Every structure is written in structure tokens, then in C-alpha cells.
Amino acid sequence: MRKIYKAHKIYILPILAAIIMLASCKTERVLPVTESVKDISGSWQVIRATRNGTDLTNIIDFSKFRVNFKDGAYTLVDRLPFLVNKDGAYTLDDPQYPFKITFIATGAQPVATAFTFPIVNGKRQLSLTFSPGCPNNSYVYVLQKTN
Amino acid sequence: MRSYLHIKGKGLWKFCAFVTLAILLACCGEEIQSVDQPSTAVAGSTITVKVTVNIPTASNGGPDNLVLGILVPKAWNIKQNTTITYSGPSGSGIMTPIQESVLPKNGNGLTWAAYMKQTFKIAGNLIDDMEWVPFQTDKGYTHDGTTLSGVLNIQMKVGADGNNTLCKLAYVITDTGNGFTSNQFGTYYSEKIVEDCFEVTGGSGDLIDFCNPQLTIVDPPKSQDNDLVTMTFDGTVASTQLDGAPEVYLCATAYTNDGKTINVCEQTDKTKLTQTSAVSKRYQLTIWPHTFFGLTDAQTIVKMEYFLTDKTGTKKVGYGNTAAPFVYTFKCQ
Numbered sequence: 001m002r003k004i005y006k007a008h009k010i011y012i013l014p015i016l017a018a019i020i021m022l023a024s025c026k027t028e029r030v031l032p033v034t035e036s037v038k039d040i041s042g043s044w045q046v047i048r049a050t051r052n053g054t055d056l057t058n059i060i061d062f063s064k065f066r067v068n069f070k071d072g073a074y075t076l077v078d079r080l081p082f083l084v085n086k087d088g089a090y091t092l093d094d095p096q097y098p099f100k101i102t103f104i105a106t107g108a109q110p111v112a113t114a115f116t117f118p119i120v121n122g123k124r125q126l127s128l129t130f131s132p133g134c135p136n137n138s139y140v141y142v143l144q145k146t147n
Numbered sequence: 148m149r150s151y152l153h154i155k156g157k158g159l160w161k162f163c164a165f166v167t168l169a170i171l172l173a174c175c176g177e178e179i180q181s182v183d184q185p186s187t188a189v190a191g192s193t194i195t196v197k198v199t200v201n202i203p204t205a206s207n208g209g210p211d212n213l214v215l216g217i218l219v220p221k222a223w224n225i226k227q228n229t230t231i232t233y234s235g236p237s238g239s240g241i242m243t244p245i246q247e248s249v250l251p252k253n254g255n256g257l258t259w260a261a262y263m264k265q266t267f268k269i270a271g272n273l274i275d276d277m278e279w280v281p282f283q284t285d286k287g288y289t290h291d292g293t294t295l296s297g298v299l300n301i302q303m304k305v306g307a308d309g310n311n312t313l314c315k316l317a318y319v320i321t322d323t324g325n326g327f328t329s330n331q332f333g334t335y336y337s338e339k340i341v342e343d344c345f346e347v348t349g350g351s352g353d354l355i356d357f358c359n360p361q362l363t364i365v366d367p368p369k370s371q372d373n374d375l376v377t378m379t380f381d382g383t384v385a386s387t388q389l390d391g392a393p394e395v396y397l398c399a400t401a402y403t404n405d406g407k408t409i410n411v412c413e414q415t416d417k418t419k420l421t422q423t424s425a426v427s428k429r430y431q432l433t434i435w436p437h438t439f440f441g442l443t444d445a446q447t448i449v450k451m452e453y454f455l456t457d458k459t460g461t462k463k464v465g466y467g468n469t470a471a472p473f474v475y476t477f478k479c480q
Contacts, residue, residue, distance in 0.1 A: 051367070051374075051375055052367060054366075054377075056375060056433065059377070059431075059433045060375060060433055060435075079438075080375075080435060081373055081374065081375055081435055081437075085373075085444065086444075132373045132374065133370050133371035133372070133373040133374030133479075134367070134369050134370055134371050134374060134479035135479065136221070136367075136369060136479065137367045137369075137370060137374050139375075
């Protein structure tokens with residue numbers, strides 16, 4: 001009788017340990033993270049500009065130039081050379097992961113360009129590369145929201 | 148004494164062997180021996196250039212292809228307008244343009260063209276509208292201790308843009324195994340700048356002078372009225388009426404596509420050129436021609452004539468320091 005008890009004791013301990021270990025494991029569900037929709041609505045101003053690599057930021061007065069995005073439309077204020085010369089509509093290729101923006105000026109063909117949308121010093125920036133004049137002359141405007 | 152000499156002689160032998168080895172290894176870099184190039188040509192014609200090269204090789208290396216870079220104005224577009232053959236005791240073949248996807252070994256990710264420009268700049272030309280165009284041989288060669296020599300026969304179309312041009316052409320060679328590197332064993336490239344300016348004549352466009360300092364420079368060299376255009380007046384090039392003038396102004400006339408003439412000749416902030424530094428005698432103004440001349444959306448500027456004036460507008464400097472205006476044509480080619 002005593003032997004049987006001892007034998008049981010030998011089995012019970014590892015079983016208990018196994019139960020405790022199994023109970024300690026908990027399946028964690030990885031919730032899919034939803035990428036936020038990139039919203040470029042607002043008023044943007046040029047904070048840095050280059051032409052063929054030459055810095056133009058302090059050579060041309062960009063202080064009044066604005067690109068305003070709202071509800072799928074854009075307006076230009078105090079125009080400077082840009083992808084388009086008139087107000088119109090815009091679209092992003094992907095609302096969550098946009099790599100391309102298309103401007104459709106009123107009465108003109110759509111003009112698309114690759115753009116980046118980084119956060120710098122806590123603020124969103126919009127970097128656009130384009131050629132408003134000769135195709136060999138490449139301009140980069142880095143824009144930042146004014147508000 | 149004898150023993151002393153014997154020991155020294157032994158050292159001397161070692162030294163000599165080391166020096167011989169070093170010379171053998173150090174010898175092994177490509178070299179342009181000569182460039183035979185005409186001094187002038189008609190716009191749109193094809194010229195023949197002969198580049199004689201000498202390639203000493205070390206043992207156990209390769210096979211590598213010989214790379215040739217040619218510095219020319221971008222507008223000539225010689226990548227599409229050039230054929231190159233080579234011949235020498237080791238054989239003959241052709242050289243073809245290196246595609247942009249093929250990167251040089253030691254170029255830190257740059258293309259061959261960018262690697263050449265970073266290393267050799269624009270060879271003394273004054274307007275940065277030149278490009279290096281890279282070509283490579285169809286066959287490789289091994290580094291087996293022999294010296295290869297031969298001639299590269301270049302047939303290239305010059306002045307494809309139709310502009311009369313003055314520029315310095317340059318040539319560089321290296322091989323695909325080394326790139327533009329130097330080390331204790333040698334220098335694996337060679338550059339030859341033809342210092343005498345090559346002249347393209349008979350063209351219909353403006354003279355583009357890459358060689359000689361100009362009183363005024365327009366940047367970008369090729370632009371349209373929707374570009375931002377920087378005009379520089381360089382008072383160090385020649386003595387003019389504007390010597391010592393504290394302020395310099397632009398006096399310009401635009402000729403539009405609808406036959407209109409728009410004159411902007413005022414001495415205000417709009418036309419004022421700013422001196423780049425207190426004593427530089429270099430003055431700059433960047434304009435957006437579209438608004439500078441107040442164009443309508445339908446108008447474009449074909450060409451612009453301009454002078455530089457003082458504050459009163461009475462002292463005027465024109466092309467070549469004469470009373471004739473500078474002329475700038477808005478075009479992309």
C-alpha cells in the first residue's frame with residue numbers, strides 16, 4: 001500500500017509541473033495594425049528648394065507660395081514654377097501607402113510624380129520632384145504644413 | 148671586411164629584388180599616350196578621334212574590359228551618335244556604351260558616368276552642361292605581365308544640337324577590375340584633356356562657349372520660361388562701364404511666341420542683381436521669366452535680349468562689353 005502511494009507520488013509531481021507550465025503559456029493574438037490613411041489636407045509651403053542640386057531656398061522668395069489641398073482638390077497661391085500652373089484636383093495612388101501623387105489641373109492632362117511623406121522633427125513633410133520647364137532641369141520642393 | 152661586404156651584398160640583393168618587384172607592380176596602369184583629334188568641325192558632322200593607349204599588366208588578374216570615358220556637351224548626345232573600334236597586336240573589336248545598370252567596381256554605387264564626373268569634374272570647362280559618356284570593350288584582357296597597346300578609333304557626331312560650340316574635350320581610360328584607383332602598386336587610370344578648345348561651326352543656334360570666361364552666364368544653360376533662371380554678371384572677366392558700380396540692374400526684352408515684345412528695363416528690386424560677396428564683382432539675379440515679364444498663360448518666351456545697367460540706367464553693358472545686347476534663347480536642346 002505504501003509502495004503504491006509512493007508510485008503515485010512519483011507520477012503526480014511531473015504531471016502537476018506539466019499542468020502548471022502549460023497553464024502558464026498563453027496564446028497571444030497579434031492584432032493586425034491598420035496603417036493610417038495619409039491625409040495631406042491643409043496648406044503647404046516650401047521650406048527647401050533645389051534646381052539641379054543648387055539650393056534656391058534663399059534665392060527665390062517662397063514665403064507666399066502655398067499649395068492648399070482639400071477634399072480632393074488643390075489650389076495654388078502666389079504661383080511659382082510647379083508641376084501644374086492651374087488649380088484642379090489631385091489623387092494619391094494609395095491612401096495608406098502613397099508613393100505617387102497626380103495633379104489634374106483644370107482643362108489639362110494629369111501630371112503624376114513620385115513623392116515622399118516623411119515626418120521630420122514631428123512634422124509631416126512633402127517632397128516633390130518635377131521639371132516645370134526643360135525635362136533636364138530637375139527641381140525638388142520640400143513642403144511643410146503651415147498650420 | 149670580406150664578411151662585412153658579403154652581408155651587405157646579400158642585403159643589397161634583397162633590396163634590388165624588392166625594388167624590381169615594386170617597379171614591376173607599380174608599372175601596371177592604363178595610360179593614354181596620345182589623342183589625335185581635329186580642332187574644328189561643322190555642326191552635325193562626324194569626326195574621327197584616335198586615342199593611343201598603353202596597358203602594362205601585372206600577372207594573375209582579370210579578365211577585365213577596357214573602359215573609355217569621353218567628356219562632351221550633353222546636347223551632342225554621343226551615346227547614340229558614336230561608334231568606337233579598337234585594334235592592336237592582341238586583337239580588335241568594338242566598344243559599346245556602358246548601361247546605367249552596370250556599376251563600376253570602386254564607384255561607391257555611382258554609375259560609370261557619375262563616377263567619372265565625380266573624379267574628373269568637367270576638365271576645365273566653365274559651364275556645367277557637359278557629361279562623361281562611358282564605353283567598354285566587347286572583350287576582356289587578362290593581366291598576365293604583358294603590355295598591351297593599341298588605338299581606339301572614335302567616330303562621333305559633334306554639335307548634334309545645331310549650336311556653334313567651343314569646348315574642351317577630354318578622354319579617360321581604366322579597366323572594369325579597378326576603376327579610378329591608385330595604390331602602392333600603381334595608378335589604374337589615365338586622363339587626357341585636349342586643352343585647345345574644340346570648335347563647332349556652321350550651326351544655326353547660339354554660340355555656346357564652355358572655354359572662355361563670359362561676362363554673363365545663364366543657369367541652367369538650357370531652359371524654358373517656366374524654369375527658374377539665374378543670371379550672373381561677372382565683373383572680373385573684363386573692365387566695363389560698371390566697374391565699381393555698387394548696384395547692377397537687368398534691362399531685358401522678351402520676344403514671345405505670339406510676336407509680342409515685352410520690355411522690362413527699370414532699376415528696382417525686381418531687376419537688381421545682388422553681389423555674391425562684398426568684393427566678388429559677381430552679381431546674380433534669379434527670375435521666373437513667366438512672371439518677370441508678366442506673360443499670359445498662353446504666351447511663351449522665344450528669346451530674351453538683355454543689358455546690365457547701373458542705378459541710373461545710363462551705363463549699359465552688352466554682349467562682349469559692347470552696345471549690342473546679350474541674347475539668350477529659351478530652348479531645351
